[in-house]
Amino acid sequence: MCAVTSTSRSRVVVVGAGFAGLSCARALADSPDVDVTLVDRQPYQLFAPLLYQVATGGLPEDDIAYPVRAAIPGITFVRGEVAKVDVDDGSLRLNSGAEISWDRLVLATGSIGNSFGIPGVDEHALQMKDIRQARAIKNRLLGTYERVQQGEQPREDLQVVVVGGGPTGVEVAGAVAELQKQMAHEFPTIAEHAHVSLIEAGPRLLPSFSERSSERAKQSLSKLGVEVLLDSAVDRMYP
Ligand SMILES: Cc1cc2nc3c(=O)[nH]c(=O)nc-3n(C[C@H](O)[C@H](O)[C@H](O)COP(=O)(O)OP(=O)(O)OC[C@H]3O[C@@H](n4cnc5c(N)ncnc54)[C@H](O)[C@@H]3O)c2cc1C
Known part of the structure; x- marks a missing residue:
């Protein structure tokens, strides 16, 4: 004391x-x-x-x-x-x-993540507010390749869904797509099953930016192979 x-x-x-x-x-x-x-x-x-x-x-x-x-x-x-x-x-x-x-x-304690009361999010989604959570995402992304390769998890588990088309969601989706490309060298037999989708409830990505920026972000992500789903609100999450 x-x-x-x-x-x-x-x-x-x-x-x-x-x-x-x-x-x-x-x-x-x-x-x-x-x-x-x-x-x-x-x-x-x-x-x-x-x-x-x-x-x-x-x-x-x-x-x-x-x-x-x-x-x-x-x-x-x-x-x-x-x-x-x-x-x-x-x-x-x-x-x-x-x-x-x-x-x-x-x-000045900052903020905490919000699941907006959507069923299943607290239990099953990975949030990204601190280093521990970022580490958990990385471990899940990389560990899944190993487990799918070993036959311990289904190939569908290589499909990643990012929810929220703000700046962080756009950055994460693009970075996951790039990571999946890199992982293809190490895991060539399962790489084709990897996929990333970005889901946004509103009509465009980056809603706080100009419409031009939204369109550019969408095009850049599409080039990277990210599937962008607009006007699509998540109402439940399953394990
Ligand atoms: C993934 C992500 C990306 C972001 N990207 C951007 C961006 O590109 N541009 C931008 O402007 N903003 C961005 N932000 C938002 C920005 O990080 C926050 O607005 C900013 O960190 C808020 O600052 P803060 O000092 O209020 O809180 P924080 O930076 O969250 O700091 C709060 C501090 O309080 C400490 N704390 C909390 N509770 C306690 C307690 N009970 N006891 C002791 N310590 C405690 C925490 O450990 C932390 O160090 C991003 C946020 C996230 C999560």
């Missing part, structure tokens, strides 16, 4: 060493009357835009995880998962049992 001492300096605790938490901690680091403590359950900042590269074997995990412990001079980094915040008491508790007191608390 951390000792609580009275001080005239303001104790600011920032929870979350993502883009938001790091920016906040960096902005406060040079303030003369502030002691900044940055708390995160991971000792690194994740660069999520490149998660799809880790998920498809294009980049090693270290390339998208930047150590934060000493990233900002003049602040204290504490590794731990915040389990409870006591607003009345001005303290928080980590799952290790340690407590940290604060005068000002910044919660």
Whole structure:
């Protein structure tokens, strides 16, 4: 348990060493009357835009995880998962049992994935919000080739479905198609069964981009062999 001492300096605790938490901690680091403590359950900042590269074997995990412990001079980094915040008491508790007191608390803990209540998604889909999940996707993609080759799984299991035609879905679908092409050299007898589809509920890919970009993305994916299904909402997922 951390000792609580009275001080005239303001104790600011920032929870979350993502883009938001790091920016906040960096902005406060040079303030003369502030002691900044940055708390995160991971000792690194994740660069999520490149998660799809880790998920498809294009980049090693270290390339998208930047150590934060000493990233900002003049602040204290504490590794731990915040389990409870006591607003009345001005303290928080980590799952290790340690407590940290604060005068000002910044919660910059990001977001979690959403299955939109679609039956089967929580149980069967692989999400991609952190390194552990990206690693799980990579292991599933690569491991399936081995198991299909060994006759332990049906060939249909080489068919990959990516749901969501936003930037991440487009990137993942393209990268999976490229991975499947590479795997064809190692697994020539089963490679023809590999396939990737991208499913989007709306009428076009990349809905937040211009229509021209949507069309280009669709054409590029088609060239890579990705089957793009538009106006197609997933309403259930099976194992
Ligand atoms: C696959 C993917 C691709 C993306 N691509 C892009 C892109 O191309 N361009 C773009 O602008 N945005 C992109 N984003 C979105 C972008 O990553 C987020 O908007 C951004 O990371 C949000 O920053 P944040 O600091 O709010 O949260 P995060 O970056 O999620 O950071 C939150 C931090 O809080 C920590 N944390 C959470 N709970 C606790 C707890 N209880 N105790 C301790 N620590 C905790 C986490 O470990 C994490 O380090 C992408 C996101 C994903 C998932």
